Amino acid sequence: MSRRSAAFLLAFLGLAWAQMTLESPAFAFGAPIPVRYTCDGEDLSPPLVWRGVPAAASSLVLVVWDPDAPVGVFFHWSAYDLSKKRTGLAEGVPPKPRVGEFKQGKNDFQRVGYGGPCPPRGHGPHRYFFRLYALKEPALGLPPGAPARAVLEALKTKTVLARAEWMGTYAR
Numbered sequence: 001m002s003r004r005s006a007a008f009l010l011a012f013l014g015l016a017w018a019q020m021t022l023e024s025p026a027f028a029f030g031a032p033i034p035v036r037y038t039c040d041g042e043d044l045s046p047p048l049v050w051r052g053v054p055a056a057a058s059s060l061v062l063v064v065w066d067p068d069a070p071v072g073v074f075f076h077w078s079a080y081d082l083s084k085k086r087t088g089l090a091e092g093v094p095p096k097p098r099v100g101e102f103k104q105g106k107n108d109f110q111r112v113g114y115g116g117p118c119p120p121r122g123h124g125p126h127r128y129f130f131r132l133y134a135l136k137e138p139a140l141g142l143p144p145g146a147p148a149r150a151v152l153e154a155l156k157t158k159t160v161l162a163r164a165e166w167m168g169t170y171a172r
Helices: 001-011 148-155
Strands: 020-023 048-051 059-068 073-082 102-104 126-137 161-169
Touching: 020 073, 048 126, 073 148, 073 161
Parallel strands: 020 161
Antiparallel strands: 020 048, 059 073, 059 126, 073 102, 126 161
16 A cells, blocks of 8 residues: 555545655655765765654654665664754765764764765675654654664664654665
């Protein structure tokens, strides 16, 4: 069932449809991520925009990973304790543990902030999932620079009100 069909069915039944969306103006869903946002380019974080954060949300968490890595799931970015009032992130978020009101974690490159796609050469296209979570709680309770896996563990103890996802691919 498509999102539009599901929304119509819920509206027909008189149920609310709270849909949070996430996208990047830099690439279409499922399309190749531009080289600029990879290890072969400037390795900048891509711009992201979102809508539909539930009114009951107190904070947001962003996690980016590659499930196709030879070593298993590889985390490229985590940003947490983002304000619920935020509607996106600009291109090129600085690689600092704290940026404004939010924190960034350590990726699997062992660096704080975004680490762009960098699959092994000849390995075929990898998928990169950008997932945004809206939380009831105001914070994860982690210090700046926490490992991305710790961010995911902390998410398990929180109330997730909504989530949205965007995906791009990259091959070298």
